[in-house]
Amino acid sequence: MAKAKFDAEARAGLSLIAPPFLYALVILAVPLLTILAYSFLTDGYLEIIREPTLANYAEVFTDPIVRTVMMRSLIVAAIVTLATVVTAFPVAYYISFCVRPEKKALWLFLITIPFWTSYLIRVFLWKVILGYNGVVNSTLTGLGIIDEPLTFILYNVNSIVITLAHAYAPFAILPIFVALEKIDRSLLEAGRDLGENRLTTFWRVTLPLAMPGVIAATLIVFIPTIGDYVTPEVIGGGRIPMIANMIQVQMLALDNRPLGSALAVTTMAIVAVVSLIFLFLNRRFLRVRQ
């Protein structure tokens, strides 16, 4: 009887989830498996040579240009993630601990609005802000603070980092805020009662409890950043490519789909490894908690 009931429920659930799952299977799984297959084949100028090989991966790991671009993407993504999470934490903390409950929704709304405005235009405006005659430089020279425009923020990796850190700010604030909201306030009082000061309470109680949010924020910022196509294209004018730009060039401009596929698969593998490391860290934090 119980088994029959479970089967009926399972069948109902499965038939409900079938349409979205089949859609994802056809539109996502089939293409992903296709590029996985492509990555083991060879590009033969006019057609793909159907002979399994690891040559594409050998090229991905040994070619100096690929390595430079790969390292640049990793470093940019790491810096952006670090900068975003560190600068976002105090904002999340402020909203969770200092803002009155009825005002919290308004603050979160204010933080999400810029994220919903055209990504391309936001990226372009950072180019305007940071450019040679841009807002920052013309203001600083106008005020007589500097004589020559600052060049370290000009169309380079720094400007890519600033632009991306701006673009993904709300993604970092929201998960940290959610984790902070879940903290039982009486734990903090207990810490204070037991003789800790504000700083040590924060360090030994608040921060460890907020860690799942921090790790979620790290992943949510890191993954799209490492695969960003628009910012290097608009800010760097295609001269400082990241991995996404390279995948696109190999796939379309050079029409070397096997190599492009190997790059895409490697990128996914890197993303997966980084995610697993952070999920593992998260689990350790959760265990410490118990």
Add this chain to the structure above:
Amino acid sequence: MNRSGWGLQAYAIFYLLFLYAPIILLPIFAFNSGTIIAFPLQGVTTDWFAQMWGNATLRRALTNSLTIAVSASILATCFGVFAARASTRFVFPGKGGMMGFIMLPMVLPEIIVAMSLLVVLLGMGVQLSLLTVIVGHTLICMPYAIAVLSTAFSSLDRSLEEAAYDLGETKWGAFRLVTLPLVMPGIISALLISFTISLDEFIIAFFLAGNEPTLPTYIFSQLRFPRAIPVIMALGTVLVILSIALLALGEYFRRRGNARIGGKPTGGLM
């Protein structure tokens, strides 16, 4: 509020200024009569808005974008209703894996989704068109729609549905008359969020649209020409106002939905 509270508040306000810096500049340059996007400003003009209005390619891009966004948001929300209902109401084998896979586009770099889909479509000889963009956008909007809808479905009181069965309604009748009206605010906010995401999505539209322009790809193509930038600033201003209006509407429906189910008002769209 104590001293560190004030420090944090000052920091938070400064951070908001950083977040809003580009958006504050947008209308300034849109109404500036100088053709170069730099300070000092020239005079005030509404020419750029007039030029924007008269631009035929832009109008075509807008029509395309709206077609795509409306279709993709409706499809994504329909699929989302199925998935959210299945995951919040039923227990079945393989649930975690299937839901995880459906939510995967949220954490997959978009360039990979776009490129792999493009390779398959070209391999099958499919003509790139608005339809192929709709297919891609539906895929990436679906997880966001599910995230919003799951909240709406999980806060449903199951006994309301059971009461409908007891009163003689069929399963479909109970769903249509009891469940659907209760989750309607969630459905509307899922539609709005999917619509906004699709309208702003660039990478998939750029690679899968063939020769058809959409708003983001049109903007991208114009960014290369300094003379076209002021019109883009005017367009950006209009888009910002539109998305804030849409978001406020979505937030309004979400809160009304919360109030209807008897939940406390909580913040955020996520």
